[in-house]
Amino acid sequence: MKSARDIFFQHIAQTTPFALGIEVEKAEGSYLFGPNGEKYLDLVSGIGVSNLGHGHPHIKEAIHQQVDKHLHTMVYGEFIQDSPNKLAEKLVDLLPESLNCVYFVNSGAESIEGALKLAKRYTQRTEIIAFRGAYHGSTHGALSVSGNETKKRAFRPLLPDVRFLHFNEESELKQISKKTAAVIVETVQGDAGVRIPKPGYLKALKARCEEVGALLILDEIQSGMGRTGKLFAFEHFGIVPDILCTAKALGGGLPLGAFISDLKIMQSLTEKPMLGHITTFGGNPVSCAAALATLEVIEQESLLKKVEEKGQRFVELLQHPRIKEIRRIGLFFAFEFESEEEVAQIVEGCLKEGIITFWFLSNPNSFRIAPPLNIEDKDIDWACSVIRSQIEALD
Ligand code: PLP
Numbered sequence: 159m160k161s162a163r164d165i166f167f168q169h170i171a172q173t174t175p176f177a178l179g180i181e182v183e184k185a186e187g188s189y190l191f192g193p194n195g196e197k198y199l200d201l202v203s204g205i206g207v208s209n210l211g212h213g214h215p216h217i218k219e220a221i222h223q224q225v226d227k228h229l230h231t232m233v234y235g236e237f238i239q240d241s242p243n244k245l246a247e248k249l250v251d252l253l254p255e256s257l258n259c260v261y262f263v264n265s266g267a268e269s270i271e272g273a274l275k276l277a278k279r280y281t282q283r284t285e286i287i288a289f290r291g292a293y294h295g296s297t298h299g300a301l302s303v304s305g306n307e308t309k310k311r312a313f314r315p316l317l318p319d320v321r322f323l324h325f326n327e328e329s330e331l332k333q334i335s336k337k338t339a340a341v342i343v344e345t346v347q348g349d350a351g352v353r354i355p356k357p358g359y360l361k362a363l364k365a366r367c368e369e370v371g372a373l374l375i376l377d378e379i380q381s382g383m384g385r386t387g388k389l390f391a392f393e394h395f396g397i398v399p400d401i402l403c404t405a406k407a408l409g410g411g412l413p414l415g416a417f418i419s420d421l422k423i424m425q426s427l428t429e430k431p432m433l434g435h436i437t438t439f440g441g442n443p444v445s446c447a448a449a450l451a452t453l454e455v456i457e458q459e460s461l462l463k464k465v466e467e468k469g470q471r472f473v474e475l476l477q478h479p480r481i482k483e484i485r486r487i488g489l490f491f492a493f494e495f496e497s498e499e500e501v502a503q504i505v506e507g508c509l510k511e512g513i514i515t516f517w518f519l520s521n522p523n524s525f526r527i528a529p530p531l532n533i534e535d536k537d538i539d540w541a542c543s544v545i546r547s548q549i550e551a552l553d
Contacts, residue, residue, distance in 0.1 A: 162193075178509070185212035188533050190514070198509075199541055201527040202516045206348070206380040209407040210455050211530035217410040220451035224444045234262065234440040241446040248453050249418065252389055254398045259424040262416050262441030266379035266405035267295025269415035270342070272435045273401045274299050274317075276419065277340030277373045279426040279434055286317070287334055287341040287372070289325045291350030291520055294342065294377055303342050305350070306520045326356050331366040338372035340401070345391040348380035351521030352485040352492035360395040373400040373423070379415070380490075383407035384456055384531050387465035387488035394487070410452035414445035461531045465489050468538060472527070475542035478549045482523075491527045498522040500552055507548035513541050 160168070162181055180198065184191040188211050190198045203209055210217065224241055231237050246260040261276075263269050278284060288294075288303035295301070301310055302317035310316060323330040325347055334341055341363065347353035367374045376399035381391040383404065388394055390402065400423060405415030427434030456462065465488045472491065473484055483494040495501050501517065505525050508515050515525050529538075 178514075180509075180514075187211040187213075188530050188537055197512055199513050199537055201514055201529045201541055203407070203528050203530050204411075205516065206385060206406045206528050207409075208411060209383050209385060209531050210410065210452060210461070211532055212411070214410070214451075214455055216455050216458075217448050217451045220447045221412070221444055224447035227443075229444060230439065230442060234437045239441075239443050239446075241443040241450065242441040245446040245450045245453075248450055249416070252453065253402070253418065256398055256400075256420045257402055257418045259421040260416050260418045261424065261427070261435065262414065262446065263405075263435075263437050264413050264439050264442075265295070265415050266377075266403070267297040267300040267415075268437065268440070269379065269403040269405050269417045270294045270300040270303070270375075270377065271297055273375045273403050273417040274303070274340065274342065275435055276401060276417065276423065276427055277375060280423050281339040281371065281373060283337055283339035283372075284319045285335075285337045285339055286320045287338055288320055288322055289343050289347070290322050291325055291347050291353065292342075292344060292377075293347075293349035293519055294344075295379075309519070325350070325353055326359055328356075328359060328362050331362055334363075334366045334370055334372055336370045338367075338370060340373040340375050341367055342375040342377060344377045344379075344381060345395070346381040346386060346487055346490060348490075349519040349521070351494070351518050351524040352487070352490055352526070354485060354487050355395060360392070360397050364397040364399075367400075375399060375401045375403060377403045379403055379405045380528075381487075383452070384462055384465060385488055385490050385528060387462055387469070389456065389462065391487070407452070408449050409445045410448035412442070412445040412448045413439075414442065414449050415440075456531075459532065465531055468529075468531075468533060468535070471535065471538050472542060475539065476545060478546060480549050480552055485524075489529055489531055489533075492518065492521065492524040493527075494521075494524045496523070501525045503552055504545065504548045507551065508544055511544045511548075513544050515545070 181192045182190050183193045250258045290305045292305045294304050378390050402418045469489050485492040505515050
């Protein structure tokens with residue numbers, strides 16, 4: 159009989175030769191449990207998904223209730239269903255007035271695809287401006303606006319008319335012009351290693367977009383849903399996007415994404431020709447029930463208030479001369495070291511001690527943590543002591 163490991167490595171397509179290969183039997187709160195008594199503290203929340211930890215009882219209850227009512231009933235946009243309706247109403251209540259129309263999709267990449275298409279239809283322009291270091295997903299359109307050249311090269315030709323600027327370089331913003339349909343940017347660049355916008359930068363970017371009539375698409379797929387201490391990261395920077403992309407933590411552990419804009423923009427997908435974006439499972443009722451429960455927990459447990467305090471606790475406990483830089487906003491961290499080898503030693507060493515940290519796609523000298531927003535202080539203290547001892551043990 160084949161072991162779970164054999165099946166995983168032989169019959170599930172592998173995307174890297176270095177899969178962590180942790181066997182998961184159960185997950186609860188900030189912890190994952192294996193079949194042979196293994197226990198891991200999840201400091202990355204399944205890469206920005208389990209922002210309320212694993213298996214929050216309120217989310218599970220909402221899922222069970224929805225499963226008893228109905229699962230998928232029809233492709234996106236035809237039937238009126240309670241759970242996507244309630245979620246859309248809740249989201250637009252929590253967002254600025256101009257973000258009042260939600261298109262539900264399945265994933266982050268699909269929300270990017272939808273947003274790019276929407277911007278092209280609305281402006282009737284073709285140029286997209288994106289940023290070096292960006293990661294927006296792995297489908298053709300999302301890859302076209304992502305920065306990592308080695309990951310893109312083999313898939314060319316990608317979308318035409320895409321230009322890249324340096325993130326945080328205000329002097330380059332004049333390259334956004336009347337030809338530009340949209341500027342797409344992560345509010346905080348995630349896979350580039352938690353790059354936070356300089357004061358005033360996003361305001362200047364938004365002002366330039368307004369000046370030339372380009373739409374601003376903010377990708378909050380990783381930085382949204384409380385990760386930075388605000389429900390969405392743009393709230394820190396005094397701007398409102400024309401289109402907001404969200405996914406990952408939105409679904410509370412089930413697959414769900416959304417792109418959100420003003421109705422007058424969104425309507426351009428409805429006509430000439432109609433069906434400007436089509437999706438079968440977008441807004442799946444069970445995913446939407448989980449998402450609504452997620453937003454309710456964030457509110458009921460006042461989770462956003464504690465994010466900054468917990469973030470600072472990590473920083474205080476993780477001071478060490480071998481760390482070249484800590485980049486942090488809320489509970490979204492990159493720890494920068496001298497070399498890739500040091501990072502590998504720490505990530506692998508932590509894993510042996512039962513702590514999950516992870517690499518970045520486009521920043522080999524840093525490792526990431528993005529723990530559940532409700533991680534307990536005692537778990538923070540233990541995690542930091544393990545990480546510190548791994549740093550002490552560096553060659
Ligand atoms: N945008 C950002 C900022 C992301 O971090 C990711 C995934 O890591 C995506 C888009 C793509 O999301 P998905 O993997 O759900 O397609």
